[in-house]
Amino acid sequence: MDDHSDDRGGMRRDAATDSPPTRYDRASVRRPRAAQFSGAATGVGVLGIEICQSVQALDNSVPLVALKPTMVRVYLDETTVAASLRLRGELCLRQSATGPATYLAGINELKLDPADALALDDKRENLKASLNFQLPETALQAGPLIVELNRLIQIGGADQPFTGAAPVAVELTAGPPIRVRCIGLRYADPQTGGVHVPDAIHFDYFRSYLSRAYPVPAVEWSQIVVDANFAPPFQGATAVLANAQIAAIRNSEINSGTDPRTHYYGLVDDANGQHFMRGRASGIPAGPQPDTVASGPCGIPAGFAGDQDQSYADWYGAHELGHTYGRFHPGFPPGAQDASDATFPYANGQLSNADRKYVGYDVGDPQLGLEPKVMNGTTHHDVMTYADRQWVSAYTFEAIRQRLADEDAQFAPPVA
Structure with a gap:
């Protein structure tokens, strides 16, 4: 089957589009001044409260997964103050309107300067342009959550009054972990005799990406390395051979008691770009079918698809694994990918349409040196595309x- 038309096939190294780099913000520091309010304002204006996991809209319409790391962002209006001031924030959290309250301090301070006002959409795409709060696990239990701004504290000054801060009520929905068995496939180069096996960093990046991007509270992960039953040069059908081997391992392990909800994925090192095995899923099931396996390459991206970190195994693996959960291709870039997902809702495979409704959020991973960041929804693309700078859209997340x-309901093993 033609590589471009096969909706199970992964991206080639030359398939990613090139789009302009995102802007990076520069922090500035000014001495604190006493707060002064502009015109008839009676306090600092609050423009909105957004409760963010992997992707979110300002109206908080993307469902939230219980126990998944969650950030709250509070957006303030610079035009309601007459002089620059530095603020920190405090939230009030409740599970019901009359329930007991807990209070949460922010993790940053915000400079509010009427001479440097940003539109709300620009604030959402700049992590430094909001007061940010990391919700504790106690606030992330399944059920209702009411979030309200409780205090604005001027650095070196008194609490500041504020207006427009209506409480935001959301629901945290319980969900299962994702269960992944990642199998590194070791192979020998028949020309050089060199043996190639995925480095640990590629397993780590893949696992981390799933925990940060996928709609799950946790990743139940295991990994092994086995000898591959194939060798380079790799062809289009190599991933078919890899998947057959992965499926055989899965069948054996499931029969021996492994959780049947576990998805299996094969990881093949690209030998510093010399032996790139294009990824592939064994199918795209219309319903729950965790025995669908996939495999794909790993290596140092060196700018592949806009990736500048230490591994492309993360988003590439998330794409192939997405097929095993029934996800098709949005069809972007045109000509490089089939458009097998006829209902994908955003232009050009993006996270958002031009209205900038959706913004991507990555909580980061300190162990891998990955900082938290936000992602412009019109310059980042869904993980099921072949485009650059990939993350999950709200559509794919849900x-x-x-x-x-x-799958959790249908394939849960019987309780002994």
Whole structure:
């Protein structure tokens, strides 16, 4: 089958599009001044409160997964103050309107300067342009959550009054973990005799990406390395051979008691770009079918698809694994990818349309040196595309969340 038309096939190294780099913000520091309010304002204006996991809209319409790391962002209006001031924040958290309150301090300070006002959409795409709060695990239990701004504290000054800060009520939905068995496939180069095996960093990046991007509270992960039953040069059918080997290992392990909800993925080192095995899923099931396996390459990206970190195994693996949860290709870039997902809702495979409704959020991973960041929804693309700078859209987030729940219910092993 033609590589471009096969909706199970992964990206080639030359398939990613090139789009302009995102802007990086520069922090500035000014001495604190006493707060002064502009015009008839009676306090600092609050423009919105956004409760963010992997992707979110300002109206908090993307479902939230219980026990998944969650950030709250509070957006303030610079035009309601007459002089620059530095602020910190405090939230009030409740599980019901009349329930007991807990209070949470922010993790940053915010400079509010009327001479440097940003539009709300620009604030959402700049992590330094909001007061940010990391919700504790106690606030992330399944059920209702009411979030309200409780205090604005001027650095070196008194609490500041504020207006427009209506409480935000959301629901945290319980969901299963994602269960992944990642199998490194070791092979020998028949020309050089060199043996190639995925480095530990590629397993780590893949696992981390799933925990940060996928709609799950946790990743139940295991990994092994085995000898591959194939060798380079790799062809289009090599991933078919890899998947057959992965499926055989899965069948054996499931029969021996492994959780049947576990998805299996094969990881093949690209030998510093010399032996790139294009990824592939064994199928795209219309319903829950965790025995669908996939495999893909790993290596140092060196700018592949806009990736500048230490491994492309993360988003590439998340793409192939997405097929095993029933996700198709949005069809972007045109000509490089089939458009097998006829209902993908955003232009050009993006996270958001031009209205900038959706913004991607990455909580980062300190162990891998990955800082938290936000992602412009019009310059980042869904993980099921072949485009650069990939993350999960709200559409893909919700579809995988539903499929995980269906698999959990249908394939849960019997309780002894």
